[in-house]
Amino acid sequence: xxxxxxxxxxxxxxxxxxxxxxxxxILELTETVSGREMREQLLDSMDLERERGIxxxxxxxxxxxxxxxxxxxxxxxxVDFTYEVSRSLQACEGAVLVVDAAQGVEAQTVANxxxxxxxxxxxLPVVNKIDLPQADPDKAAKELAxxxxxxxxxxxxxxxxxxxxxxxxxxxxxxxxxAPAGNxxxxxxxxxxxxxxxxYRGVVAFVRAVDGVFETRERLLxxxxxxxxxxxxxxxxxxxxxxxxxxxxxxxxxxxxxxxDVSRLRVGDTLTSVGRPASEPLPGYKDVKPxxxxxxxxxxxxxxxxxxxxxxxxxxxxAALVYEPETSQALGFGFRCGxxxxxxxxxxxxxxxxxxxxxxxxxxxxxxxxVRTTDGAEVEVHNPAEMPAEIEQVxxxxxxxxxxxxxxxxxxxxxxxxxxxxxxxxxxYLSEDRVVLIYELPxxxxxxxxYDQLKSRTRGYASxxxxxxGFREGDLVRLDVLIAGESVxxxxxxxxxxxxxxxxxxxxxKLREEIPxxxxxxxxxxxxxxxxxxxxxxxAKRKDVLAKCYGGDITRKRKLLEKQKxxxxxxxxxxxxxxxxxxxxxxxxxxxGR
Amino acid sequence: MVGVRHxxxxxxxxxxxxxxxxxxxxxxxxxxxxxxxxxxxxxxDLERQSLSPCxxxxxxxxxxxxxxxxxxxxxxxxxxxxxxxxxxxxxxETVTPExxxxxxxxxxxxxxxGAQSFRPHLLAILERAAGPDDVRRAxxxxxxxxxxxxxxxxxxxxxxxxxxxxxxxxxxALALGPEHLSCxxxxxxxxxxxxxxxxxELERQAExxxxxFEAVVDRLIAAGYRWYxxxxxxxxxxxxxxxxxxxxxxxxxxxGRDYLGVGIGAVSTVRGRRWRNTPRLPVYxxxxxxxxxxxxxxxxxxxxxxxRERLILGLRLxxxxxVEEAAGAIDxxxxxxxxxxxxVVRPSTRAGDALSLTRRGRLLGGGVTAELLA
Numbered sequence: 001x002x003x004x005x006x007x008x009x010x011x012x013x014x015x016x017x018x019x020x021x022x023x024x025x026i027l028e029l030t031e032t033v034s035g036r037e038m039r040e041q042l043l044d045s046m047d048l049e050r051e052r053g054i055x056x057x058x059x060x061x062x063x064x065x066x067x068x069x070x071x072x073x074x075x076x077x078x079v080d081f082t083y084e085v086s087r088s089l090q091a092c093e094g095a096v097l098v099v100d101a102a103q104g105v106e107a108q109t110v111a112n113x114x115x116x117x118x119x120x121x122x123x124l125p126v127v128n129k130i131d132l133p134q135a136d137p138d139k140a141a142k143e144l145a146x147x148x149x150x151x152x153x154x155x156x157x158x159x160x161x162x163x164x165x166x167x168x169x170x171x172x173x174x175x176x177x178x179a180p181a182g183n184x185x186x187x188x189x190x191x192x193x194x195x196x197x198x199x200y201r202g203v204v205a206f207v208r209a210v211d212g213v214f215e216t217r218e219r220l221l222x223x224x225x226x227x228x229x230x231x232x233x234x235x236x237x238x239x240x241x242x243x244x245x246x247x248x249x250x251x252x253x254x255x256x257x258x259x260x261d262v263s264r265l266r267v268g269d270t271l272t273s274v275g276r277p278a279s280e281p282l283p284g285y286k287d288v289k290p291x292x293x294x295x296x297x298x299x300x301x302x303x304x305x306x307x308x309x310x311x312x313x314x315x316x317x318x319a320a321l322v323y324e325p326e327t328s329q330a331l332g333f334g335f336r337c338g339x340x341x342x343x344x345x346x347x348x349x350x351x352x353x354x355x356x357x358x359x360x361x362x363x364x365x366x367x368x369x370x371v372r373t374t375d376g377a378e379v380e381v382h383n384p385a386e387m388p389a390e391i392e393q394v395x396x397x398x399x400x401x402x403x404x405x406x407x408x409x410x411x412x413x414x415x416x417x418x419x420x421x422x423x424x425x426x427x428x429y430l431s432e433d434r435v436v437l438i439y440e441l442p443x444x445x446x447x448x449x450x451y452d453q454l455k456s457r458t459r460g461y462a463s464x465x466x467x468x469x470g471f472r473e474g475d476l477v478r479l480d481v482l483i484a485g486e487s488v489x490x491x492x493x494x495x496x497x498x499x500x501x502x503x504x505x506x507x508x509x510k511l512r513e514e515i516p517x518x519x520x521x522x523x524x525x526x527x528x529x530x531x532x533x534x535x536x537x538x539x540a541k542r543k544d545v546l547a548k549c550y551g552g553d554i555t556r557k558r559k560l561l562e563k564q565k566x567x568x569x570x571x572x573x574x575x576x577x578x579x580x581x582x583x584x585x586x587x588x589x590x591x592x593g594r
Numbered sequence: 595m596v597g598v599r600h601x602x603x604x605x606x607x608x609x610x611x612x613x614x615x616x617x618x619x620x621x622x623x624x625x626x627x628x629x630x631x632x633x634x635x636x637x638x639d640l641e642r643q644s645l646s647p648c649x650x651x652x653x654x655x656x657x658x659x660x661x662x663x664x665x666x667x668x669x670x671x672x673x674x675x676x677x678x679x680x681x682x683x684x685x686x687e688t689v690t691p692e693x694x695x696x697x698x699x700x701x702x703x704x705x706x707x708g709a710q711s712f713r714p715h716l717l718a719i720l721e722r723a724a725g726p727d728d729v730r731r732a733x734x735x736x737x738x739x740x741x742x743x744x745x746x747x748x749x750x751x752x753x754x755x756x757x758x759x760x761x762x763x764x765x766x767a768l769a770l771g772p773e774h775l776s777c778x779x780x781x782x783x784x785x786x787x788x789x790x791x792x793x794x795e796l797e798r799q800a801e802x803x804x805x806x807f808e809a810v811v812d813r814l815i816a817a818g819y820r821w822y823x824x825x826x827x828x829x830x831x832x833x834x835x836x837x838x839x840x841x842x843x844x845x846x847x848x849x850g851r852d853y854l855g856v857g858i859g860a861v862s863t864v865r866g867r868r869w870r871n872t873p874r875l876p877v878y879x880x881x882x883x884x885x886x887x888x889x890x891x892x893x894x895x896x897x898x899x900x901x902r903e904r905l906i907l908g909l910r911l912x913x914x915x916x917v918e919e920a921a922g923a924i925d926x927x928x929x930x931x932x933x934x935x936x937x938v939v940r941p942s943t944r945a946g947d948a949l950s951l952t953r954r955g956r957l958l959g960g961g962v963t964a965e966l967l968a
Contacts, residue, residue, distance in 0.1 A: 519958050519965070520935050543807040544961035545824050547778040549910060551602055551847045552617075552861045555868060555893060558903055564964035576931055 001069045003250040004179045008071045008208065009124075010089060012116060013098035014106035014463065018128040022098060022160035022169075023061075023072060029166055030063035030070070032239055059194045059206040060091075060252045062238045065170045071236075071252035073193070073208075075112075081340065082467060083288045084194065086115050087268045090284060091193040091208035091252060094122035094177030096169060097144065101127045101135035101157070105143040105430050107404045107463035113147055122177045123148050124156065126169060131159040143431050180210075180250030187278040188212030190247070190255075190271040192222070195262055197316040201232070203259040207247065207271060210282060214247040219274035220255070223281040227264045228274060232256040262319045288320055290338025291397050291468060292345055292447050293382040295326050295363035295490065296352070297334030299581065303358055304333045310356035311335060314348060321348060326383070330490040330572045330584055331361060336383055338368075342447055361581070363490055364588055367444045370395040370471055384492035387478040389529070394494075395471040397443040400425070403454065404436045405462045412457040413437055420445035421496060441466075442474060444495070479533075481507055481587075482525040483515070486575035491587060497528075504534040507587055512536040514583035519544070522577050597646030598864055600846040603634065603674060604857030605667075606657035606875070609687075612721045613788035614749075614780060618859030618873045619657050626875070627666040630857075633882035635673050637856045640887055644864060645854060649677035651843035658708075660688040664696060671700035679842045681706055681745075686724035689732035694739035704841075705736050706745040706776070712766035713759050716752045719792070726766070733770050743839065745774035750810060751803045752780055753795040760806055764813045773839045775819065775827040777810045779803075808957055823848060824910040824959055848907045850900070850919075858888075866900060868893040898923065902967060909963050912956075914941050914948035924949075925968040937962050 013019040027033050060073045075088040089095060095116045099109055116123055125144040127137045141155040156172065158165030182189075190207040197203055207214075214220070216234050221227070235243040236253035247253045259265055267288075270281035298307050311323050322338040339345040345365060352358050369381040374390040381387050401422070403413050407429075414424065417439045425438040446466065454462045479500050481491040495503060504526030511524045515538055522538040549557045571578035606620040607627060620626075652674045659667065659682050674680070681704040682697055689707070697705065711717050712726040724732070736744050746767050750760055767775060782789040782796050789796075796803075811821055819827040820840075828839035846853055855862045859873035869890040872878050881888045895903070905920035917924065929949070932938040937955035941948055955962050 519932075519937060519961050541958060541961065542804040543779075544958045545779075545807065545956075546960050547781050548776075548825050549847070549907065550844060551853050551855060551863065552859070552870075554847065554861075554863070554903060554907065558899070558906055561906055561960065561964045561967060562902070564960075565967045568964065576935075 001248070001251065003182065003184065005067065006069045006071070006180055006250040007094070007173050007177050008073060008092045008180060008250070008252055009094045009096060009173055009177055010073045010075050010092050010116075011096045011098055012075060012089075012109075012112040013128075014100070014103070014108040014112075017098050017100040017103065017106070017109070018160045019098060022096070022126075022128065022158075022166070023074075025160050025163055025166045026063060026072060026170065027061065027239060029163065029170065030065050032061065032063045059088075059196070060237060060254075062236045062252070066174065068174050069251070070170070070173060073252060081344070082111075082115070083286060083340075084267050085112070086119060087191065087193040087284075089116055089119045089121060090282075091191055092119075092121055093180060094124060094173065096124045096126055096173070097148070098126045098128050099140050099144050101129045101137045101140045102132050104136075104140045104434065105147055105404065107402055107436075107465040109144075110147060110402055110404065110436060111465035111467070117148070123150075124169065124172050124176060125150060125154065126156045126158055128158055128160050130157045131162055131164070139431060143434070146430060182210040182212075182249035184212065184249040186211040186249075187276045188214050188249075188271075188273050189278045189282055190214060191282050192265060192267055192269050192271060194267060195265050195319070197262050201256050201258070203257045203262050203265050205255045205257055205265055205271070207253060207255055209247045209249050209251050209253070211249050211278065212273075212276070213249070214255070214271070214273070216243075216245055220257075220271050221274050221277065222265055223270045223272055223278075224285045224287075225264065225266060225269055227259065229257045229259050232258050262316060266319055288340065289368070290320065290322050290340060291368055291443060292339045292341055292365050293336060293368065294339075294345060294365040295328065295331065295334050295336050295383070296323075296349070297328065297331040297361045297363075299359040299361050301332045306356065307335065307352070307358055307360070310352050310358060311337070313356075314351060318348070320344065328385075328490045330488050330574060330579070331363075331581075332572075334361075338382060339365075342451070361585060361588070364493065365447045366494055367397050367442075367447060369476070369494060381494075384478055384494045385489045387492075387494060393473055394476045396474040396476060398469050398472050399441055399443050399446060399466040400469045401439045401441050401446070401464065401466040402436055403439070403462055403464050404430065404434060405458050407433050407435045409458040409461060410435055410437065413454065413462060416450075416453055416457055417441060420450060421498075440469065442472075442496075443468065444474075477528045479504055479507075480527050481511070482523075482527060483511070483574045483579065484522045484577045485525075486577075488574055488579075490584060500526075500528055501533050504528075508534040508536045510587050511583060512538055514586045515577070515579050517541045518577060520576075598644055598852045598854045598862075599646045599650040600843060600851060600853040601645065601649055601652045601674060601677070602843075602853060602855040602857075602860055602862075603652065603654045603670060604657065604855065604860040605654055605659040605662050605670065606630075606858055607661050608656065608658045609661055610721065610723060613791065614720060614782065614786060616781075616783050616786060617657065620858075620875055623875070624663070626879075627663040629879055630875070631662075631666045631669050631673075633879050634670060634856055636882040636885060637888065638673055640885075641854055641856065645675060647675065649675050651679040651681070651846060652677040653843040654680075654682040656683055658683070658685045658688060660684040660693055660697075664693065668696060668700060671697075671702065676701075679703055681841065681843055683708065684732065684736075685722075686728040686732035689735050691735050691738065694735040694741070698739045698741070703741075704743040704745065704774075705741055706747065706774075706841075707732055707736070707772075709733075709746045709767065710749045711752065711755075711759075712763050713755070716755055716759060716763075719752055719754060720749065730766075730770065733772070743773045745776060745841070746770065746772045748775060748777045748810075749780050750777060750806045751796075751799075753792040753799065755803075755806075757802070757806075757809070760809060761813070764810065768813075768817050773829050773834065773837075774841065775814060776825055777814070777827065778825050779807060811953075811957070820912070821956070822912045824956065845911075848911055850904050850907060863895070866895045866897075868895055905966065906963055909949070909951060909959060909966070914950045917947040917949060923968050924966055928965040932962055932965060938966075 011019045063070050075085045127140045130137045141152040145152040189211045190209045192205045194206040233256040268285040272278040320340045323335040326336040372392045373388045422439040422441040475497045479493045480487045521540045524536050525532045526534040608619045683706045709729045814827045818833045820830045852864045858878045861870045869892045872889045878888045901920045901923040908915035
């Protein structure tokens with residue numbers, strides 16, 4: 001296809017503003033699938049794919065509209081995948097920005113719009129769900145126009161549900177979004193904007209050919225990582241996989257690589273031909289590093305091998321997930337896992353629990369810290385227990401957060417952001433009654449309970465999005481918890497000096513409640529280095545006897561004591577102190593009630 | 595083969611079942627006392643060959659043995675083989691001069707009197723029939739009949755019992771000068787009527803009640819009693835003309851000796867095998883009516899189980915426990931830890947390695963034992 005007949009675009013929207021319904025409607029309208037059969041047909045093809053052992057979800061669908069090839073590229077839905085979103089957007093020349101006519105602009109709308117603008121995309125503003133009784137299309141259109149600096153009259157008004165106005169969107173895609181501008185005669189270059197793993201075919205890369213022509217069976221090279229492989233198959237989705245001999249400049253499609261490990265083909269990398277290599281990769285590749293870390297431990301230590309297998313399998317399809325074995329004296333064998341962000345962590349945890357049926361204990365999440373020690377060494381710390389003792393400086397990741405709220409909640413949001421060491425950047429009115437607040441915050445202050453707090457202080461109205469903006473120095477300390485003088489690795493925390501006292505107090509109080517009394521006094525302390533900042537004593541029991549024991553009840557008494565002993569064996573031993581696993585759980589859950 | 599030298603006879607009948615009680619008791623069925631004793635006689639006959647012809651101890655427990663119709667009670671006392679120590683449990687309201695005389699005549703040497711408390715409001719909570727005066731009167735009747743070895747049972751940790759109540763109970767008990775005292779913390783067992791009625795109050799009081807055990811121990815030791823078992827005290831020999839006033843029958847349990855129990859619900863342990871007679875009166879009467887042994891629940895005690903029991907029971911006593919008796923049943927790391935904590939000491943004895951719990955170790959004896967079990 002000639003480049004001037006190709007259009008590549010995404011649909012971007014806040015969650016539940018109708019992105020998938022609109023995509024479905026486009027497939028139907030372009031007769032990529034027929035309306036009545038659509039659902040069935042898709043299901044059938046999925047079954048078929050399953051029979052063939054292929055489980056790849058289409059990340060880009062090719063449709064035809066009025067003599068043009070339109071490639072609709074899907075974007076991941078959440079902030080944690082900002083980088084992936086930006087790569088998907090880079091594969092496009094334009095984006096349809098959808099807003100719910102009843103809800104108006106939300107935080108993700110803003111974040112996505114900014115990302116699209118950064119990637120020089122042509123934006124087609126659309127107000128969706130105009131059929132809803134509570135819809136206020138004029139208001140939503142005004143917010144949208146204000147957001148992207150346009151005219152409300154240029155905002156399309158549609159109902160993806162009824163199909164009303166969807167054809168106008170497709171017309172506008174052709175009319176207003178520019179055609180790709182690559183050089184078809186240059187050495188081939190393609191941007192990898194997503195990848196997926198299939199157990200039979202290996203890694204499947206989703207690519208946007210920028211220059212030149214790619215051919216099946218050609219040896220290809222991922223320029224940043226240096227991975228080489230043969231293109232076993234090229235093709236595109238419409239809506240199911242269709243093999244093609246070539247992918248030419250401007251086109252979007254897939255490459256079956258036969259690689260067995262997604263981490264060898266990273267999103268953002270540039271593919272070229274080994275035989276006809278391009279001299280420069282496409283700009284913008286970043287090696288995305290995890291920012292949020294937590295220890296994952298099976299509640300039953302026998303499940304450790306299962307957890308290891310499950311992580312291995314998740315990792316096949318999730319290049320961003322990293323993990324390494326971790327041993328905690330308190331929690332046993334587990335893994336320290338790195339995630340892109342909170343949602344990513346939640347997704348992984350949920351999949352482990354649901355798909356792999358594992359019962360997990362997750363430690364309080366922490367962020368990545370960059371530490372300079374007094375002897376000048378620089379280390380990145382992912383686990384409070386690894387924090388060096390002699391610290392010169394600690395840098396922590398910062399985010400730029402945008403929070404959108406009705407104006408009456410500005411106060412509570414500002415209060416929350418201030419409590420979390422936020423720095424106010426600016427505030428804008430999106431409309432008469434809705435405001436976007438921009439704050440810079442340490443990521444560490446957001447990983448724990450921030451979102452829930454935000455929601456509860458705004459009666460659920462706030463929406464939130466963030467970008468990592470870099471590392472900054474923080475006044476950070478490591479808080480250790482000592483039980484009977486022994487430091488408990490799983491409970492160490494890195495936190496801001498200002499909140500150390502309160503946190504230490506809360507930890508110590510909770511442990512005193514949770515640890516059963518022992519045969520001796522047990523001091524519980526929170527300490528920064530050698531300085532104890534909070535202390536409680538779990539007083540020894542004064543009495544612990546089985547009142548009477550005569551001939552008739554020896555068996556029962558023996559069983560009672562044997563059971564007691566077995567109970568002790570199940571507890572985690574911290575020095576001489578037996579600590580029930582529930583105590584750790586309660587402390588790790590402390591944050592939920594902060 | 596040496597026969598069993600300790601015999602327990604269960605007399606289950608009671609006028610009323612107290613709320614906290616979880617023993618096998620029978621209320622009503624006054625007409626069946628005679629039949630029950632008939633059955634006991636048959637059972638004793640069936641077991642005669644395993645008993646030593648001359649016993650160390652016989653213990654009549656219940657129930658309320660002294661509630662048994664006097665004729666029937668007398669028959670029981672005549673059925674049992676002669677023994678060096680014959681103890682009968684009694685409830686204060688049942689002890690008349692006549693009863694005391696009967697016991698004396700039939701060779702009873704020791705009476706264990708279920709006083710429980712001297713405070714009327716606490717006796718009421720325990721649903722005891724006797725009042726404080728009944729307890730004292732019973733004690734005097736026994737003394738008058740010539741008993742010079744009387745034990746009093748006290749219960750502490752009763753819902754609503756204040757520290758002053760506890761001290762008053764100990765004062766009253768000491769004032770009677772019993773040779774022996776058994777002091778039990780009230781066990782509110784799950785599922786009993788008592789726990790249902792008082793569980794919440796006990797929970798609320800739990801922290802205060804923790805100090806009661808120690809208070810009891812301190813008071814009785816100060817009054818010249820020997821704390822020879824977790825819950826049992828006797829007048830020290832020095833205070834009593836050199837007599838060893840420990841309960842010899844109960845010592846047999848704590849020292850792991852074989853014992854035979856007869857009657858409903860009675861437990862026997864003989865040569866590594868433990869069994870419990872059916873607790874159901876009709877079933878028991880029917881079997882023995884036919885001349886058969888009653889149905890039993892049998893438990894084989896493996897060697898390691900026996901060693902654990904030796905440890906569990908032995909640590910209840912104030913005398914050093916020979917480690918060899920529980921070889922392999924002791925967690926040596928825990929032992930070292932408990933020594934460091936000052937809960938266990940290891941005195942050297944003639945026999946070799948031994949363990950002793952310190953005073954605090956004994957107050958925490960259950961927990962210490964659980965730790966020590968390998």
